[in-house]
Amino acid sequence: MTDAPDIGELNPADRTLMGPGPSDVHPRVLRSMATPLVGYLDPSFVEVMNDVQEGLRYVFRTDNEYTLAVSGTGSAAMEAAFVNLVEPGETVLVPSNGYFGGRMGEMAERAGGDVVTVDAPWGEPLDPADVEAAFDEHQPTVLGFVHGETSTGVRQGDIDELTDIAHAHDAYVVADTVASLGGVEFRTDEWDLDLVYSGSQKCLSAPPGASPLTLSDRAMEKVRNRETRPNSWYLDLEGLWSYWGDDPQYHHTGMTSTLYALRESLRMVAEEGVEAGWARHRRMAGALKAGVEAMGLELLPADEHWLPSLNAVRIPGAADGDALTTHLLEEEGIEIAGGLGDLAGEVVRVGCMGHSARPSNVLRTVGALGRALEVQGVDVDTDAGVAATNRELGE
Amino acid sequence: MTDAPDIGELNPADRTLMGPGPSDVHPRVLRSMATPLVGYLDPSFVEVMNDVQEGLRYVFRTDNEYTLAVSGTGSAAMEAAFVNLVEPGETVLVPSNGYFGGRMGEMAERAGGDVVTVDAPWGEPLDPADVEAAFDEHQPTVLGFVHGETSTGVRQGDIDELTDIAHAHDAYVVADTVASLGGVEFRTDEWDLDLVYSGSQKCLSAPPGASPLTLSDRAMEKVRNRETRPNSWYLDLEGLWSYWGDDPQYHHTGMTSTLYALRESLRMVAEEGVEAGWARHRRMAGALKAGVEAMGLELLPADEHWLPSLNAVRIPGAADGDALTTHLLEEEGIEIAGGLGDLAGEVVRVGCMGHSARPSNVLRTVGALGRALEVQGVDVDTDAGVAATNRELGE
Known part of the structure; x- marks a missing residue:
């Protein structure tokens, strides 16, 4: 059996972070994490959660009630999107023009979806005409796309056109803004998105671990009316909302220090505008x-x-x-x-x-x-x- | 659309934490989170992860190679256990003598398992004779039990008897040590457990968010030989191991600050013994x-x-x-x-x-x-x- 390991003082390298995330974290945000913890249902923690929700609505440009931070990284938020919005046997349309569109497909498949792709070369965005053609051919229930593809550095434009096409087909639109939220123009309500998620460690400059997610009333209605339960308990949006909604109840333990940090980073977003x-x-x-x-x-x-x-x-x-x-x-x-x-x-x-x-x-x-x-x-x-x-x- | 919210200085209440977690976090652990971040594949972060793994093996009392921290709370680690170890149609035996045994059943069901229970009143541990009888009746593939039931304050003893029974039936044993790891005697290898998970915010006194998990070679073999992929991508242990194993590859973004904290708390466990x-x-x-x-x-x-x-x-x-x-x-x-x-x-x-x-x-x-x-x-x-x-x- 293992003896006590000899673990020395924490001393990671001193870096300038210019990769795909995490980005440099502002000293104010770092310092916020040194704040002593309170319980996850403490009235003063519920205030912290409310502030996070207000800050997220602001940066998402949305009035969506259903706005929260998933207790995991951006990939957990992506999984929350597809595991909740896709029922087994539904057709899901995802893009093939980048790494994270592929990951969407992987997750939609594990959620029981039939995945079809709309194609564009790596390095180019989706063409709305191709999306329209894919809708006509496959009649998907859910369209996923990536606003800022971390693998290609491509910004997807024409988003209101994409949502128009999808909504004309009664489908739901999921947007990945992991690499863009807070850094690149994105307007959840004006562009009529159904579900949008992000990460904390990129343009928001918080540490990884609490991932923004917002969904419309219409999307939450679909989640509530599922015939089968989502196959994840941890990421079940009804369960998460029992904690993040009014009258918070225990679902899982809220991520105290990580939410302190996200709150401070959102406070800085609000201060800058x-x-x-x-x-x-x-x-x-x-x-x-x-x-x-x-x-x-x-x-x-x-x-x-x-x-x-x-x-x-x-x-x-x-x-x-x-x-x-x-x-x-x-x-x-x-x-x-x-x-x-x-x-x-x-x-x-x-x-x-x-x-x-x-x-x-x-x-x-x-x-x-x-x-x-x-x-x-x-x-x-x-x-x-x-x-x-x-x-x-x-x- | 929402105007910039007026978010004030972070100022949660000053509490003494004597609930079921989070517990008070030592100032050394709090301070570790104020350390600037490095990338999730930075050689100096890989060292942090190695230290975390060594510290976890020590506190789990195991030599298991497959030892890591799940990027989520204890419930995410629970879900990782069942979503990986249970294949659709397998029978899973869980206890009915507490809240978290019930949660195990919920997760095993969503993983496609057929859930049966072994019963004991709330406030009492499982009796090995009842477990034996349940094995004879149902022939489950997986037995889950809770070492320290947060809902009842009951410590499950006779663990080597439980693993003997299960192994005599070629089954796998999952132990929940969320409320006990580091605080109450638990010996993963000596008691022959197949998979054990915990949380960080209880006896380890780190903030919530990075959840210890260890599994034996035999259990990992079962995961690797699944006929179907686990229905979670985020918690797929093969994917997680591609990041936590030798030659780390990108799977999801590692939880930098949260792992700094877990590392410091494990360092303190090692110092105390x-x-x-x-x-x-x-x-x-x-x-x-x-x-x-x-x-x-x-x-x-x-x-x-x-x-x-x-x-x-x-x-x-x-x-x-x-x-x-x-x-x-x-x-x-x-x-x-x-x-x-x-x-x-x-x-x-x-x-x-x-x-x-x-x-x-x-x-x-x-x-x-x-x-x-x-x-x-x-x-x-x-x-x-x-x-x-x-x-x-x-x-």
Whole structure:
């Protein structure tokens, strides 16, 4: 049997987080987690939960009553969406143009759904005409799409068109905003979404673990009228609502410290103003994009589909993506990520999210990326890149 | 659309946590969460995860390779157990002698299992002879039981007998140690358990959100040889192990800050020594029990089934349980809990877990409980109770 292990002082590396999340967490949010705990039904904790709900409605741009934080990461919120909204035998339409659309399909299948896809190349958004055609062909009950694809850096536009098509077919629309909520314009009510979820550790800059989710009355009605129970107890939205709704009852133990943190990060979103936050992400990521392009590199998506919070930069032919990310981490203390799925080895992914979307991070990352490519003997104009980023930051 | 909400400074009430969890969190653990984040695949985070695994093996008393923390609360770990170990159509035997045995049945059913129960009254443990009879009658594939029933304060003994019976029938045994791990003797390997899970916010005194789970090679073999995929993606143990095993790959985003906290709490368990920790819980809860009994009150379970970490105190006939817990919270700043399920109105539940299992908390809780009963006009001898607790604390 194991002896007592010798665990030393906690001392993780000092990093600048410019990957796909977690992003840098503001000192105010870090400090909030050092607050002593209260019980999960304590009246003062119920106030914390109410504040979280108000903050989430604000950042989701919704008046949805059914707004809460799932006790898990963004993937738990994704599973909550599909496990509740899909009944066995229903047809679910998901996109094939990125890693997380694929994950939606995986979850919808495990929920008993028949999964069909609407296709677009990795690096491009869905075309509403293709979605319409898929609806005519398959008559799905649920359409899932990804607002900001972390794997490709593509922003899905035309969202009101997607919801119009789905609603004309009496279907429900689920939006993944894990990599975009709080960083890129998203309007739950105006665009008529049925269920939207996100993560806490990206543009909201809280630690991972409490994941925003909101659904309309119509979507909750579908959940309440299911013929079969969702096959997850932990993520059953009726159960979760018994805790998050008025007159909170025990369902599972609320995530005290994680919700303290999410509350503080939402408080900071409210202080800055959500539209000002979107503008800051666009400005900071714009400076990063300008620098990368001035250096001679290209982003994967076309400009009109650019996702400011996640910049997928094409790796020049001569360069080794793994060596690039390793060099940045080990020599510069900067985390960026390699490609995921179909794009492994093709791109590096540079996040620009939340508290990481600030001038010092952006300027330093552009400079370090250039140097790391030079080390590999790739011909890039690092000076021009840094100069371009610096100029954009001054505007 | 919602305007920016006016969210003020985080200011939850100052409480002494003597309920069924969360328990008081040590300042070292609180402070660990203020540590800046690193990426979930950062080499220094992989070290954090390795430390967590070593600490968990130590507190579980196991050499199981497959040892990890589930990214969710104890109920997520429970769901992970049943959703992975139960295939549709298999028979699952769960106990009916408490709230959490019932929850096991609920989850096993949603995993597609046929649930049968082995019965004992609330307040008593399972009798191995009844388990044997249930095995002979139903031939279940999986037996679940609860080591420390949070709803009744009962400690299940005879665990090696239960595993012997199950293994003689080629079945697998799942143990719930949510309310006991680190506080009450439990020996995963010596008692030959197949899968054991727990929570972080009880005797380990970390915040809720990262839930210990360990399973034997034999149990993992069953998971790997399933004919159908588990119907949860988020809790699929093969997927989780692709992240927690050697050569960690992205599955979902690891819970950075929550794992920092769990690591620090496990570090403190290792410093104290796990057997010393069990003894401290027994000593502190023993002082609490002596005080409550000297006051003239009774615990629900018989002495030999007493669970030190959770003390279910019978409410005297004249008293109102809700008024009692409210009085303690509002007038004394102490959280204890009312009865759950069948025991609502019958007991109050006084935890004695982790950093809450210390002299000041115990003495103060006994005194406050006496005063709160006196306020209701119940005839209790508070002075005798406090004196008895104080004497026991000195021994």
